[in-house]
Amino acid sequence: MSATPHARAAAHRARTIAAIARTRFANPRAILNADGRAALLEIAALLDTAALSLETAEPGTWDGVVITNTMDWDASHALRTADTVAAANPAIGFPPRFTQYVTAPVFGNDVDLPPSRLGGGAGPALIAQEGDLFARLHAVHGHLRLKPLSRDGVTVGYLKAAFALHWRHARLAESVAADAARPCNQAAEPASTGEPAALDLTGLTPYTVGIIRLAESKGLRAADGGTYRGVRRITLNAGGKHGTFGTIQVGKASGRVLRAELIHGNGGIERRAQGATAVRTLVKNERVHACPDGCTAHSAADCRP
Template identity: 40%
Template sequence: MTTVTPLPNALVAATRARAFAAAARRLDRPAVAAALDAAALDFETDTPGTLDGVTITNTIPSGAYLALWDAETEIEDNPVSGLPCNFAGYIRQAIYRTWPEEPAPLNPGSATLAAQETGLRARLAVVRDGLDAARHPGDVAALVDCLVTLHRKLADLADAVTADHARPDVQSATAAEPFALDLAGCTAYTAAILRTAHAKGLRPTWGQDRGNARRIVLNAPGPNGAFGSIQIGKRTGKVLRAEVIPGNDRAAIHATGTNAVRTLIASLPTHP
């Protein structure tokens, strides 16, 4: 009798594949579910190869590779299914350790929509962290359901942003001041906060670094315009703290941590 010894990361990939298969069935996509079940079975029954006596840990079995490709192709051909087109990347991440590309920035002209985008991307980052650590099938299934829901909400928000951009006042404002801040090294959560600051009319720009932190300068126009700064970790790209003065002769408001800074920026009035 042949002994099968799959690697732990292959079993993690199999658990995720079965969770996405269950989601596909609930969305009435039996072909996608069947392909994902086939991928899961291959992950569970494949014994990894070796090279010069060293076990190869970062490859996907050929059967699973083809099954994931079939599932993704089905979704790409029918994008209204409710699953994100890159969903198989969440399964491959267990092997390759690289998350799929995030949805493209929406760049809303409305502060309300910008705050919604910030919130959804923040929740997506939290769910990804949870999925990375989860091993129990029930926990994985719950997190996969959250991922599907968040991607769907981002897609719905993208439609709302497109409709909002069609308004003449938003078109002129967007054309006058496009969001062009270099976000290299920033996390998705940080980038979303900075986009909210831009949508609020705070005109975020890079300032001089301070110690281990990079500094974003905020400077809304007018005597009642808010100004201040946001500090971002050089190594982590995460928001550390912020100080905002909401107008001349007003007391400074301080916030520490990404959630508090997001709340602070979202609470500020929009400046023209």
């Protein structure tokens, strides 16, 4: 007995998402570290395994009636593992339970919206961006629900649209980090009683140290912004609410620069670069602005001479 239409539709979705993962892997501008790229390939392979099992497993029957809302162990295990890989690598832009897209034709389940990436201190602009992304995802999910057994190009298009939105949502995490580094969001600190602690350069490559020194020479104060999931953040701040600020992100194990972002004051346009050479060029060409104490300007543009 051949696979049911429900299983074939689920297999089609699995192969489509596997292709999305491989396309993202092949784009050097999308995934910025080896762990993320490896995770995408692993997810693609697991989805291929699930698709093959869905296409070839004999459907069960009960009193002569074919059971359509069940999935064999091999497919279920591959999908659960893929979810685990995605949850451990949020930067790849696959939500923690993304395989709900695959199981929907079989189980009739809804696809959950991803968890919020905003903390309690997120500003209104980021909250609005996340709300817009959630609304768009909800609309895409509605279209996929209308034709759960479809295996046409329309379904492929909606799945690509959904994962493009998930990618944008994953990027909000970086925006939240940048927003937290804004001068106006920094907690007040007691007056210093001595010289500020020097930035720990242990483990950084000479080229990385050179980029940090270049930033400091242009008036950006470098400080340790902590380490998360193998990426160390070095914050840059020229001072004042309209001053230039941003981060340089460095691989904890390699000590190499991964990417950087610089912003001209609160509400300014964020400029990004990835890779050590591009980051050095970004810093070198930056026109750093330090906002004076007691500034009463309403915007960064008004603050600048």
